[in-house]
């Protein structure tokens with residue numbers, strides 16, 4: 001049976017890193033790909049970042065592969081103008097994807113590309129579980145000539161379900177969860193901490209649970225990253241912490257992510273990096289984060305564990321062989337990166 005994958009190449013380097021990813025997937029199984037305009041590319045044609053057609057196609061698919069959206073062409077402070085990022089927020093919300101998973105596992109071949117020492121990185125293998133559809137990003141926004149506000153709001157149910165995603169993930173890993181909040185000053189954080197502990201006590205008592213304040217977590221991530229297994233946190237903190245954690249891997253161009261949570265619909269799989277408009281069209285973008293996102297799609301979206309592991313091993317192998325795109329301090333092109341990974345896959 002052929003798996004259907006909705007493909008959203010998006011903007012900037014998006015199309016350049018999508019094409020080799022589909023080639024790679026094509027070597028691993030029988031997939032039906034359908035491409036749809038999304039983000040700025042959709043604004044240009046349809047005047048909106050996410051059309052009903054694209055949304056319906058995503059809903060009908062088994063999984064959604066997204067590259068990146070946005071760029072200076074669509075930057076605007078005018079709230080009446082459409083923005084590419086609205087498409088992404090809308091798509092996640094419409095698909096019911098409330099959990100963003102970002103694994104961070106520095107590859108030994110790239111330790112030297114990281115700002116951190118080999119001794120600090122060695123053994124790091126962590127997963128950031130970020131709440132994706134609540135919190136300050138979605139709260140009421142107001143703006144007058146003299147002030148502005150963004151409301152941070154969470155329901156007990158929203159915290160409960162993201163806590164379960166984190167504890168379930170920890171059970172398949174090393175059974176440790178750090179729940180990150182700012183409970184010394186924020187009411188939403190005090191609720192967060194209480195609900196996480198209730199879920200833990202009721203259903204996951206065998207998982208080790210640690211509370212950590214977000215500022216302390218940021219410091220510990222850089223100082224002693226090996227202590228972490230699963231980090232679970234709300235939307236804004238997760239956005240920031242996962243970018244900080246990203247730098248452990250040496251490059252933004254290496255990090256995959258998955259947005260999941262809806263058992264009855266497809267998950268969304270995308271690299272952590274943006275559309276990199278500064279290097280778009282040059283054929284030098286690092287496609288590895290998108291390859292690794294495809295691996296997460298195979299694992300979490302389609303249940304194809306062996307194929308997922310094959311991609312991850314081939315990426316590690318290619319890096320071990322010396323593959324280095326520009327962002328990793330080398331000169332390899334996107335096409336050469338595909339060739340290097342393909343050789344390892346064979």
Ligand code: ATP
Nearest residue numbers: 070252253273274275276277278279285286287327
């Ligand atoms: P967004 O707001 O969409 O997250 P951004 O402005 O934060 O975007 P990116 O688009 O991720 O940033 O780019 C940040 C820097 O990293 C840029 O210099 C870009 O060229 C580089 N970069 C990002 N992704 C890649 C990649 N896959 N390969 C090479 N360089 C990349």
Ligand code: MG
Nearest residue numbers: 243272273274
């Ligand atoms: Mg960014």
